Amino acid sequence: MDEPEADATDAIDYDGQLSEAYEPGRRISAEARATWWAAVEPYVAAAGVVADLGAGTGRFARLLAESSAARVIAVEPAAGMLSVGTGLAPDDTRWVSASAEHIALRSASVDVVWSAFATHYFDLPAAARECARVLKPGGHMLIWHAYPEVFDQLEWYRWFPSSLAIDHARMATAAEVIDVWADAGLHLVDRSVHQMRLTDDLDGLADRLAHRAISTLRLIDDAEFETGIANLRARAAETEPAPVYSPNMMLVFAGA
Numbered sequence: 451m452d453e454p455e456a457d458a459t460d461a462i463d464y465d466g467q468l469s470e471a472y473e474p475g476r477r478i479s480a481e482a483r484a485t486w487w488a489a490v491e492p493y494v495a496a497a498g499v500v501a502d503l504g505a506g507t508g509r510f511a512r513l514l515a516e517s518s519a520a521r522v523i524a525v526e527p528a529a530g531m532l533s534v535g536t537g538l539a540p541d542d543t544r545w546v547s548a549s550a551e552h553i554a555l556r557s558a559s560v561d562v563v564w565s566a567f568a569t570h571y572f573d574l575p576a577a578a579r580e581c582a583r584v585l586k587p588g589g590h591m592l593i594w595h596a597y598p599e600v601f602d603q604l605e606w607y608r609w610f611p612s613s614l615a616i617d618h619a620r621m622a623t624a625a626e627v628i629d630v631w632a633d634a635g636l637h638l639v640d641r642s643v644h645q646m647r648l649t650d651d652l653d654g655l656a657d658r659l660a661h662r663a664i665s666t667l668r669l670i671d672d673a674e675f676e677t678g679i680a681n682l683r684a685r686a687a688e689t690e691p692a693p694v695y696s697p698n699m700m701l702v703f704a705g706a
């Protein structure tokens with residue numbers, strides 16, 4: 451498939467506009483939070499230290515800190531995301547300015563590595579080796595993402611025609627990630643898909659997408675973006691309100 455025409459390094463600016471759009475545009479509903487916790491609780495509830503890799507503004511780092519007794523370490527390279535995140539997180543969350551390829555934590559110091567919607571930015575082999583290095587024996591790595599295997603279930607792709615090809619071109623499949631992690635000695639022990647409630651209806655989805663907090667929507671041109679939002683609002687006006695869900699895949703890895 452064609453590569454996106456836009457220069458991703460310019461359009462996806464986690465130091466600037468995206469860091470400002472992220473919190474209002476990527477809110478986690480109460481129902482989605484409950485769905486997420488049911489999935490992660492078996493791994494996180496008794497963990498002493500959880501590292502959130504590519505933590506962004508700390509959406510999940512905050513949930514991890516609020517839902518468990520774990521000490522949470524948010525690892526994030528973009529100064530803009532870090533700045534928003536440190537202002538919102540509980541004081542005892544530790545923020546580390548670092549990348550997945552150089553996690554900047556001690557070896558065998560983390561019970562659970564959590565990473566959401568970030569692996570498409572990683573140098574996967576280097577990140578997998580780092581995750582294996584920082585995990586304690588018996589620890590788990592949880593990767594949470596809408597991988598290409600579930601793209602056909604994502605409502606928002608329908609409204610922005612070029613977005614699907616863009617994401618196929620830039621995102622590894624879950625199967626590919628699983629192979630890379632296995633090469634680093636972390637083997638898949640569970641794989642599941644969780645339907646996260648995004649909004650109450652299509653109009654709510656339009657409000658959410660209008661923040662352009664999904665990086666793919668920064669890679670399509672402005673005309674396509676505006677047309678997609680307008681078409682979505684028109685559809686919302688002519689249909690009965692119904693909740694919108696998004697499928698998120700969780701991959702669980704453990705050492706040998």
Ligand SMILES: C[S@@+](CC[C@H](N)C(=O)[O-])C[C@H]1O[C@@H](n2cnc3c(N)ncnc32)[C@H](O)[C@@H]1O
Pocket residue numbers: 464476503504505506507508509510525526527528531548549550551565566567568571572573665
């Ligand atoms: C789509 S956001 C997800 C943020 C957060 N995990 C969430 O779900 O709200 C992707 C994040 O990955 C970060 N990122 C980009 N390259 C990275 C790398 N090499 N290592 C770690 N994080 C990275 C970005 O700065 C951004 O904050």
